[in-house]
Amino acid sequence: MEMNQPAPPNALDQNRHGQIGRPADRVDGRLKVTGAAPYAYEVKEGDPPAYGFIVEASTAKGTIALIDSQAAERAPGVLMVMTYRNAPKQAGRSLDIEDRFARPRPYLNDPVVQYYGEPVAFVVAETFEQARAAAQLVRVTYAAEQGEYELQASLEKAEKPRGDKSDKADSSVGDFEPAFAAAAVKIDARYTTPFHIHAQMEPHASLAWWEGDRVIIHCSTQMLESAQKRVANTLLIPEDRVRVVSRYIGGGFGGKLPVFADVILGALASRELGRPVKTALTRQQMFHVTTHRTQTVQRLRLGASRDGVLAAIGHEAWSHTSRTDDYYEPTAQSTRYMYAGPNRMTRHRSVHLDLPDADSCRAPGEAVGMLALECAMDELAHALQMDPIALRLRNEPERDPEKDIPFSTRQLVACLKEGARRFGWNERNPQPGQVRDGRWLVGMGMCAAGRANQLKPAKCKVKLTGDGRLEARMSMTDIGTGSYTVFSQIAAEMLGLPIESVDMKLGDSDFPETAGSGGSFGAASAGSALYDACEKLRTRLAQSAGIDPLEAQFGDGKISGGGKSASLARLAGDDGVEADGEIKPGEMEEKFSQQAYGAIFAEVGVDIDSGEIRLRRMLGVFAAGRILNEKTARSQAIGAMIWGVGSALHEEAVVDPRHGFFVNHDIAEYHVPVHADIPAIDAFFLPEVDDKGNPLKIKGVGELGISGAGAAVANAVFNATGVRIRDYPLTLDKVLAGLP
Helix, strand or coil, rough: CCCCEEEEEEEEHCCCCCCCCCCCCCCCCHHHHHHCCCHHHHHHCCCCCCEEEEEECCCCCEEEEEECCCCHHHHEEEEEEEEEEECCCCCCCHHHHHHCCCCCCCCCCCCCEEECCCEEEEEEEHHHHHHHHHCCCEEEEHHHHHHHCHHHHHHHHCECEEEEEEECCCEEEEEEEHHHHCCCCCEEEEEECCEEEECCCCEEEEEEEEEEEEEEEEECCHHHHHHHHHHHHHHHHCCHHHEEEEECCCCCCCCCCCCHHHHHHCCCCCCCCHHCCCEECHHHHHHHCCCCCEEEEEEEEEEECCCCCEEEEEEEEEEEEECCCCCCCCCHHHHHCCCCCCCCEEEEEEECCCCEEEEEEEEEHHHHHHHHHHHHHHHHHHHHHHCCCHHHHHHHCCCCCCCCCEEEEHHEEEEHHHHHHHHCHHHHCCCCCCCCCEEEEEEEEEEEEECCCCCCCCEEEEEEEECCCCCEEEEEEEEEEEHHHHHHHHHHHCCCHHHHEEECCCCCCCCCCCCCCCCCCEEEEHHHHHHHHHHHHHHHHHHHHHCCCCCCCCEEEEEEEECCCEHHHHHHHHCCCEEEEEEEECCHHHCCCCCCEEEEEEEEEEECCCCCCCEEEEEEEEEEEEEEHHHHHHHHHHHHHHHHHHHHHHHEEEEECCCCCCCCCCCCCCCCCCCCHHCCCEEEEEECCCCCCCCCCEEECCCCCCHHHHHHHHHHHHHHHHHCEEEECCCCCHHHHHCC
8 A cells, every 4th residue: 555645534544342442551561560571682592692892991982002901801701802903804894875773883893983883892701790890891992082062162163964865954935034134023042952861761671692693683673674774784694694683672763763782792792602692782781782773963944024923934953973973953943843934944064073973862952953943933022022822823824835735634733722721821911920820930831843754665465364353464663652552443343343352562673574663653654564464354255255345344243244254263264264455655745834832831930049940830732643552642642741851851962072971970960850840741632634644544643742842931931030041951050140
């Protein structure tokens, strides 16, 4: 199936059995809470494993002058110490492959150190404790060089991003500069956001072993096909000699889109030793061995008439990338579709620094770009003495303002109005610093939210067995978002089966290929392939029963229509009945601008003496297509809004500008919101179906709630205090600097 036309009415629209939308409990929930769902480090397959431990570089740039591993090699239980001197041959790094997560990623390939924490040795021993202890005995001397680690200090070296997406780095409509200069009311503000760490609950881990010339890897990764290709490309072996399995994942957030040193080095060591090798990164190692969100510097320029109509919108963004990569944060992508305005300009620039690779993290682009855009809109509303919601309503576009194509669906206005009603926005005092509750200054803020909707190629195989059960297989992953559950609901509804009669098999690269989990496209892409497979299975079963497929009804383990009825189990027979499904993007993504939208509201209290900020309540109202599961969708939205609170008030990874490492490289000092930080918070979804995006008529939910959420908090702080902070996170020292 290819999305070249709007999806026609289907069985999910009818929802005869009520599976779609209902708040079904997670089908894997009992396995997880009882510890029966094995995460990567807990997998027990094959022979007893040896254990690997990574030795990180303690300099950020330079060359290994001397590495002495003799003491480590003599340590109890040690089986191998791998360094650049004895590591097996691997492919070099290359940017030629479009899928950046499939590109070769060698480790220990040479003595050059390109960032702090880069693996310089890999110790394998009989136990984890022995490997970790021996790793401390590896002695490395470096010929260190001075590196560059600060984005703001290196902006003069910024360049247009390289790579296959460089043509999308800039956009221009109309003539921005003269329109901005002529505007009656202007906002010209600079915003900065810090490094963010994914901070998943489950650390990266892997178990690798070889069966003949084929390597089997259990690991924690979001995209199995990309991981399979990366391992094959790095180890210089065919793809069919790599199997990657990732059945349960304790959070990804973009940090598990690629696979890292634990996978590559574990596979190499396993081949050399002839036995399985299990490797886990420590929490501290994850800060340097894996990826992070780049810092950004952003300049927002908004020019409007005195009645609030935008004439000019400009968004320039700077972010960093490593010396050997071409990723850039698509910071201004939301600015291209959020508001009307005839004269527009967005521009992205990259700075290459001596840091680990930066990459996607929790709604890349919108998450940090809307921290600036939505604050700038609030600043403009204040300058105009206009309600922030009224300003947004006044600049609601009828068509995509840059692509000049219609929106597939767009309920931003409805989200703003319904959110304002539910939150009690009419009680907000528009004058900052006027509301007191004892020693607390109290304020309200809001923002609009938008997140691009995507569809990726995916395949699925389904089989109805002779006992009336449906089995579905896809390489799709569940990163804790509820994929097992919503896919089971789709299949159950399509075949009229109870959800307990569906066996959802995910997380194996030997299964039909999908794009995996990421970018909020997982459910739409893999779910559409599942839908297509079920639709074809329905047709086969109807034909076997002598029933017109258009008249066929499924339910209670039967198919009926045209006065006929047959048992699904009987039709399946001893061998079962199979069908293959597939989805591909098509013309719809070119003909329609596709996003999910929302409005987020926050109330904060700010201590008048200390500047401490406390969130008091938060609300999100969203329009994200058809909702597959009311419970899991709400959970995703609330979790994403909490991410937004973290972006506003807590999260900041700090690089030592002398030595190029993250100083606060653990969860004790890299602060994320905890229970005490999150009081009353809720999320609602407006009814919506979008037949332009995919046959399920859904949109991505997972990252929508973070897009702009931190700006709602920042705008509430301004309303409470009159202090405008443009440097995230909003820490109390920045509040105090602006208070009387």
